[in-house]
Amino acid sequence: MSGNTEMAKLFVVVDPNDDQHVALERALISYTNLHVNKDQIELYVFIAVDHEAVNTRATNDNLVRGQDWVQEEVIKPLEAADVNYRIGLSWSSEWQETIAQEAKRFGAQFIYLPLHRQTNKSRFTFSESKWDLMKQADCPVILIRPGAKEGRKVVLAAVNYQAVKPHQQELNSKIFAMAQVTAGNYDADLHIVNGYLDSLHYPDRGMLVNKSGLDNSKIHIQQGYTSEVVAAVAKDIGADLVVMGTLGQTGRSRTRRGNTAERVIAGLDVDTLVVN
Numbered sequence: 559m560s561g562n563t564e565m566a567k568l569f570v571v572v573d574p575n576d577d578q579h580v581a582l583e584r585a586l587i588s589y590t591n592l593h594v595n596k597d598q599i600e601l602y603v604f605i606a607v608d609h610e611a612v613n614t615r616a617t618n619d620n621l622v623r624g625q626d627w628v629q630e631e632v633i634k635p636l637e638a639a640d641v642n643y644r645i646g647l648s649w650s651s652e653w654q655e656t657i658a659q660e661a662k663r664f665g666a667q668f669i670y671l672p673l674h675r676q677t678n679k680s681r682f683t684f685s686e687s688k689w690d691l692m693k694q695a696d697c698p699v700i701l702i703r704p705g706a707k708e709g710r711k712v713v714l715a716a717v718n719y720q721a722v723k724p725h726q727q728e729l730n731s732k733i734f735a736m737a738q739v740t741a742g743n744y745d746a747d748l749h750i751v752n753g754y755l756d757s758l759h760y761p762d763r764g765m766l767v768n769k770s771g772l773d774n775s776k777i778h779i780q781q782g783y784t785s786e787v788v789a790a791v792a793k794d795i796g797a798d799l800v801v802m803g804t805l806g807q808t809g810r811s812r813t814r815r816g817n818t819a820e821r822v823i824a825g826l827d828v829d830t831l832v833v834n
Contacts, residue, residue, distance in 0.1 A: 569602045569666035569697075571657060572632060573611075573674075574623045579631060581670040581702045584829065586639045591710055593745045601641055602664045603632055606648040606656060610687050611674045654691035662696050668831075669699045692804055692832050698736060700799075701823065701830045707798045710744035713737050714797040716751050716788045716822065719766060720759045729803040732833045734770060737801040740831065749795055751778040753787030785821035792828060801831045 570585045585601060592599070605628075607621065628645070636643045650656040661669050671688070692699050715737035717730045734750070741748040750770055752761045766777050778791045792800055804819040823830055 566598050567600050567602065567664060567666050568668050568670060569604060569657075569661040569664055570670040571672060572603055572605045573608055573672060574605055574627070575607060575618065575621060576672065576674075578704060579672070580704050581672040582632070582635065584700075584702045584708060585670045586635060586641070587708050588710060588744075589639060589641055592743055594743055596641070599642065601636065601643045602646060602661075602666065603636065603643060604646045604648065604657065604660060605632070606650070606653060608653050608674070608687065609651050610653070654687040654694070658691055658694045658696070666697050668697055669695055670702055671699050672702050673704070689804075693834055695834070698831050698833045701832065703827065703829055706828050709798045710740070711746050712749065712795055712797045712799075713741040713744075713746045714749045714751055714788075714792050714795065714800045716784070716800055716802040718784070719752055719761050719769075720754060725805065729805060729833070733801055733803045736831065736833050740799065740801065746798070747776070748772060749776045749778060749791070749797070751780070751788055751791040753780055753782055753784040755781065755783065757781070783821070784818050785825040788822050789825040792826060797828055799829050799831055800826055801833070803833050805834065 568585050568589070570581050572579050572582055582603060589596065589599060589601070632645060646660060648656045648660070657669065657671075669691075671691070688701075715734050717733055718726065719730055721727055721730065737748055737750075740746070750766060750772060752766065754761055761779050763774070763777060763779055766772075766779070767774055770777070778787075778795075780787045780791065782790075788800065788802070791797075800822075802819065802822055819832070823832075
């Protein structure tokens with residue numbers, strides 16, 4: 559992940575198979591609510607099909623889109639928001655690689671990525687390509703959920719401050735720094751949640767207060783599985799966005815799913831900002 563966290567260049571993925579473009583909608587709502595100089599913000603709307611999440615057979619009429627569709631579904635809302643924008647299209651089957659590379663060329667600070675609901679299931683489709691993208695991206699990926707809250711008034715940072723390995727501690731710092739920037743951009747309340755299983759590894763509340771500078775009431779330490787604790791606290795405080803991390807990996811381990819991260823994401827019903 560790059561060190562630049564200014565909300566200046568937003569890379570927004572639109573899947574032409576979708577009837578509702580939640581990532582674009584949320585990006586435009588977020589743009590409207592930002593407490594920053596909007597003249598410096600640019601949106602790159604990238605139209606591409608997630609081959610692992612949608613039906614790509616010729617019988618799917620939604621994969622044939624014309625000029626009128628682009629004008630009505632993409633250009634019209636962009637112009638109505640009076641935002642600087644550019645549009646790109648991709649036909650590549652290497653969906654995540656194309657997004658990661660094009661976002662890097664654009665110099666994106668954030669990637670807005672739509673999630674898809676699975677048929678007859680409550681969980682969202684989370685393909686290997688999405689994990690690859692989150693681990694490879696040079697900037698944070700914001701997972702946008704259909705039906706999630708659109709506001710950005712309460713931001714929750716999910717950390718693990720009892721971690722002892724240097725790379726885990728570094729990830730904690732990145733998570734909190736990103737949560738701080740995001741909360742500042744939207745003039746939002748910032749909270750921290752830290753779950754733990756073993757009472758012998760109870761997180762140091764005083765350290766969390768000192769490191770974060772937050773009021774004690776905004777530090778949430780609960781015993782239980784991380785996914786359950788984060789989901790419960792997010793619901794309790796009415797979080798609009800959860801900021802969490804996943805370790806970017808190399809070699810054979812690069813393709814491994816982050817089991818804890820997957821459970822946290824699956825247990826939430828709000829948008830999730832993932833840093834690596």
